[in-house]
Each structure stands twice: as C-alpha cells, then as structure tokens.
Amino acid sequence: MIDLIKRLPKAELHLHIEGSLEPELMFRLAKKNQIEIPYKDIEDVRNAYNFTNLQTFLDIYYAGADVLITQDDFYDLTWEYILKCVEDNVIHTEIFFDPQTHTARGVAFETVITGIKRALADAKAQYGITSCIIMCFLRHLSQEEAFETLEQALPFKDDIIGVGLDSSELGNPPSKFKDVFKKAKEEGFKLVAHAGEEADFSYIYEALDLLDISRIDHGVQSIKSDELMQRLKDEQMPLTVCPNSNIELRVFDNYKAHNIKELLDYGLNITINSDDPAYFKGYINQNFINISENLPLTEDDIITLVKNSFRSSFISDELKQQYLDRVDQAVG
Numbered sequence: 001m002i003d004l005i006k007r008l009p010k011a012e013l014h015l016h017i018e019g020s021l022e023p024e025l026m027f028r029l030a031k032k033n034q035i036e037i038p039y040k041d042i043e044d045v046r047n048a049y050n051f052t053n054l055q056t057f058l059d060i061y062y063a064g065a066d067v068l069i070t071q072d073d074f075y076d077l078t079w080e081y082i083l084k085c086v087e088d089n090v091i092h093t094e095i096f097f098d099p100q101t102h103t104a105r106g107v108a109f110e111t112v113i114t115g116i117k118r119a120l121a122d123a124k125a126q127y128g129i130t131s132c133i134i135m136c137f138l139r140h141l142s143q144e145e146a147f148e149t150l151e152q153a154l155p156f157k158d159d160i161i162g163v164g165l166d167s168s169e170l171g172n173p174p175s176k177f178k179d180v181f182k183k184a185k186e187e188g189f190k191l192v193a194h195a196g197e198e199a200d201f202s203y204i205y206e207a208l209d210l211l212d213i214s215r216i217d218h219g220v221q222s223i224k225s226d227e228l229m230q231r232l233k234d235e236q237m238p239l240t241v242c243p244n245s246n247i248e249l250r251v252f253d254n255y256k257a258h259n260i261k262e263l264l265d266y267g268l269n270i271t272i273n274s275d276d277p278a279y280f281k282g283y284i285n286q287n288f289i290n291i292s293e294n295l296p297l298t299e300d301d302i303i304t305l306v307k308n309s310f311r312s313s314f315i316s317d318e319l320k321q322q323y324l325d326r327v328d329q330a331v332g
C-alpha cells in the first residue's frame with residue numbers, strides 16, 4: 001500500500017503556502033530579516049505545535065508568517081514546498097496564499113505574488129510540475145477588507161485562478177462574504193471556500209447556495225446531514241479533505257475516528273491534501289499513509305482518491321486526461 005501511495009502521481013488541491021514554512025526556514029528568515037520569534041531553537045518550535053483547535057493553530061501560523069518579507073522569501077518558501085512535491089510525486093498543485101496576512105504588515109501584494117509565481121515557473125521548467133494560485137480572504141476580517149484585497153488582485157488576475165475563504169471559521173459564516181464572492185465571480189475567478197471544518201454543516205449549505213463555490217475545502221461535517229450528503233453526491237461536489245490537519249486540530253480524536261472512508265463509500269468526490277504540512281506533521285504522502293494504516297481503505301480507494309484530485313482540479317480537460325493516464329500507467 002505504501003509503495004502504491006508513493007508511486008502514484010498526485011495532485012494537491014488544498015495547501016496553504018504559508019503553512020509549508022518549515023521551522024528551519026522560519027529561523028533563517030527571522031535572522032536575516034531581524035524579526036523576533038518567540039522560540040529559542042527548532043525543538044522549541046516543534047514543541048509549540050500542540051494545538052487544541054483551529055484558532056490555537058492560526059495564532060501560531062500567523063506569527064510564523066511574520067518572517068516573510070522580501071520577494072525572495074516567498075520564492076524560497078514556495079521552492080521548498082516544490083521540493084516536497086518532487087519527493088511525494090505531486091505533479092500538479094493548486095496553492096492558497098493569504099494576501100492580507102502580508103499586506104497588513106506592509107508587504108506589498110506584488111512582492112508576495114511575484115515571489116510565489118517565480119518559484120512555480122521554475123517548478124514547471126525544472127520538474128514539469130504544473131500549478132495554479134488561489135488567494136484566500138481571511139474570514140475573521142470584514143467583507144470590506146476582502147473587497148480591498150480583491151481590488152489589489154485585479155492587476156494580477158492572469159496569475160490567480162480563484163479565490164477562497166479561510167481562517168477562523170466559527171462565527172464567520174460564508175454569508176458574511178456573499179457580495180465579494182459575487183464580484184469575484186463576475187471578474188472571472190473560480191470560487192472555493194473552507195466550510196464544515198469545525199463549524200456545522202449549515203456553513204456548507206451557505207457556501208454552496210450563497211457563494212456558489214465549485215469546491216468545498218474540508219467539508220467533513222457534511223456527514224451530519226443525510227440531505228446534504230445526497231446533494232454532494234448528486235453534484236459530485238469535490239471535498240478537499242486534510243486528514244493530518246483534522247487530527248492535529250482535534251476535529252477527530254484520532255485517525256481511526258476519521259470519517260473519510262464513510263464519505264468515500266457513500267460516493268462523495270473526496271480528495272486528500274496536506275493543508276499546512278509544516279505544522280501538521282507531514283506532506284501529502286504522509287496523509288495518505290496515516291489514513292491507510294488506520295482505516296480499512298483498499299488500493300482501489302487510494303487510486304480513486306488520487307484520480308478525484310485530478311478530476312477536481314482547475315486544469316484543462318486535455319491535461320486532466322493526460323494526468324489520469326499517468327495514474328493508470330503507474331498502477332500498472
């Protein structure tokens with residue numbers, strides 16, 4: 001099983017680039033940019049990664065992102081993630097970034113996007129890895145601030161395929177961002193949103209009905225509603241599930257308690273992703289390995305999960321077919 005997981009070419013659809021900041025790079029950039037971080041060494045950082053819910057993670061994640069200042073910092077951050085893609089056989093990735101985390105500190109939108117883009121261009125040139133960029137609005141901030149961010153993104157519209165919604169979910173329902181998502185759609189952006197990670201399934205209904213999204217990030221709380229499950233199945237709405245994240249943030253008590261096998265057996269369009277791999281103990285292969293070692297997943301389930309990611313990606317139908325053929329070849 002582990003051999004199959006490693007051998008399969010994969011797509012990743014739910015990865016926050018700021019969440020791929022490894023402690024080693026955090027220290028190097030903190031020193032270079034003279035930013036104070038509240039850790040004395042790498043071990044101290046790892047010890048701090050002991051979360052009890054989404055918010056306890058976000059507090060540490062935003063503090064870590066403070067070390068990112070220059071275009072090269074964003075290049076290095078993205079490049080390190082690309083090297084993990086090479087290791088894990090990820091051949092296509094759709095990465096999130098949080099512009100507001102950086103613009104609020106005086107780092108220009110252009111600095112962030114240019115650094116990320118440059119690394120992704122090198123990834124294509126050196127390794128043939130394809131990619132898209134999705135910018136997320138921080139849902140703990142206002143819709144007005146999301147509108148300002150959308151405005152800042154317009155000059156880079158060709159580099160950003162879609163918009164998403166992340167950060168503190170409880171108390172910040174999708175309905176809060178209805179108008180800005182409508183505007184983003186009019187501007188031609190694809191739409192996704194985190195929904196039903198910690199908050200109940202009503203947030204998933206709102207994301208579908210009010211934001212008109214084409215993928216749900218997380219969505220694991222859908223299991224609490226039979227009616228919603230049937231709808232997600234009928235529409236084959238993609239769910240970008242992140243097992244390590246769900247365990248580290250205590251959405252489920254442990255891997256054996258994760259509902260991914262049930263979601264898959266019901267016929268939902270489920271994909272596996274790493275979310276914030278530097279914080280959640282592993283990249284995409286480790287997510288696959290953790291669920292396969294703890295749940296009764298078959299080799300066919302693993303292949304389905306991998307194929308779902310390509311099918312649910314924002315690439316052309318032609319490229320999707322090429323990638324699906326590569327999966328079949330790897331299966332043998």
Ligand code: HPA
Nearest residue numbers: 016166167168194275276
């Ligand atoms: O899992 C997440 N949920 C919400 N916001 C986030 N920002 C980074 N990761 C996450």
Ligand SMILES: [Zn+2]
Nearest residue numbers: 016166217275
């Ligand atoms: Zn996420």
